[in-house]
Amino acid sequence: MELRQLRTFEAVVRHRTVTDAAVALDLAPSSVSQQIRILEEALGVALFVRGPKGMRLTPAGQRLQGWARSLLDQAERATRDVRGERRRLRLGALETLAGSHVPQVFARFAERRPDIDLEIHSDRARDGLLTDVIEGRLEAALLLDSGDDIGGLGFPAPAEPLAFIDLDPVPLALVSAPTHPLAGRGTLAPEDLQHERLLVNVPECSFWLAGNKILGAGPQRVKVGGVPVMRAWAEHGLGISLLPRFAVADSLRSGALVQLALPLPNLSLRLVWREDQESLPGVRDILYAAARP
Numbered sequence: 001m002e003l004r005q006l007r008t009f010e011a012v013v014r015h016r017t018v019t020d021a022a023v024a025l026d027l028a029p030s031s032v033s034q035q036i037r038i039l040e041e042a043l044g045v046a047l048f049v050r051g052p053k054g055m056r057l058t059p060a061g062q063r064l065q066g067w068a069r070s071l072l073d074q075a076e077r078a079t080r081d082v083r084g085e086r087r088r089l090r091l092g093a094l095e096t097l098a099g100s101h102v103p104q105v106f107a108r109f110a111e112r113r114p115d116i117d118l119e120i121h122s123d124r125a126r127d128g129l130l131t132d133v134i135e136g137r138l139e140a141a142l143l144l145d146s147g148d149d150i151g152g153l154g155f156p157a158p159a160e161p162l163a164f165i166d167l168d169p170v171p172l173a174l175v176s177a178p179t180h181p182l183a184g185r186g187t188l189a190p191e192d193l194q195h196e197r198l199l200v201n202v203p204e205c206s207f208w209l210a211g212n213k214i215l216g217a218g219p220q221r222v223k224v225g226g227v228p229v230m231r232a233w234a235e236h237g238l239g240i241s242l243l244p245r246f247a248v249a250d251s252l253r254s255g256a257l258v259q260l261a262l263p264l265p266n267l268s269l270r271l272v273w274r275e276d277q278e279s280l281p282g283v284r285d286i287l288y289a290a291a292r293p
Contacts, residue, residue: 006068008035016054087116089282092129092141098122100246108289116282130158140273144206154209163275169266171245175257177237188262194218197239199230211242
């Protein structure tokens with residue numbers, strides 16, 4: 001077996017078709033097919049069942065999948081060791097969390113493993129983070145979710161199953177300017193928000209999804225931008241907004257915003273990773289650093 005054949009095998013497993021794997025690897029489809037054929041001949045077994053819906057692993061292919069990742073990871077570690085390079089781990093995080101939760105994780109990780117460099121990659125898009133974890137460009141990622149499975153908040157489940165742990169509750173706040181008609185009301189229910197202007201970002205945003213689950217379809221969605229923009233518009237009395245409490249704490253303390261009396265569930269700060277990555281040096285330390293109080 002050659003490493004390039006294993007990389008090609010992994011790409012076909014991820015993308016499920018020779019054509020898509022070829023695009024990802026910047027190779028011709030015929031080259032991808034040839035490398036898979038040579039690998040199957042070298043092992044003496046069929047690795048894929050080729051069907052109308054793409055390439056599906058045979059039992060032998062499923063057994064090779066774990067070995068392929070282990071061998072490729074070992075080759076990468078050997079290359080870094082020979083070159084004298086420090087081990088590097090890549091942690092992704094939603095942009096919303098990069099300033100509020102990542103610094104503590106970074107500091108605890110640096111204290112625990114000073115021999116490993118931790119790179120932080122922030123992204124506005126959850127889908128991009130999940131894809132990067134699945135495809136090995138990130139070792140783990142922090143995002144917001146709810147429920148017992150990834151995607152419980154309302155976004156599509158990732159293409160491949162991922163392991164996760166919920167680290168901390170993330171309280172939400174439904175906020176408005178102090179002059180808003182709902183500001184002086186007692187306990188509210190979602191039906192009290194019918195036809196209110198709900199300031200939102202994009203449908204993929206965690207807080208848009210949370211609003212769908214908690215508030216229903218009643219409020220009129222007004223797309224304004226990211227968390228700072230939603231907060232600023234709410235402060236100017238242009239609508240109400242559902243935001244993480246940590247993002248509006250200063251505005252609530254100063255009186256620029258008030259929290260409306262609607263009972264709200266918490267979101268979860270969720271760390272996701274590929275189970276087959278847990279054995280890599282430092283990955284467990286990311287989990288420890290993230291989870292440690």
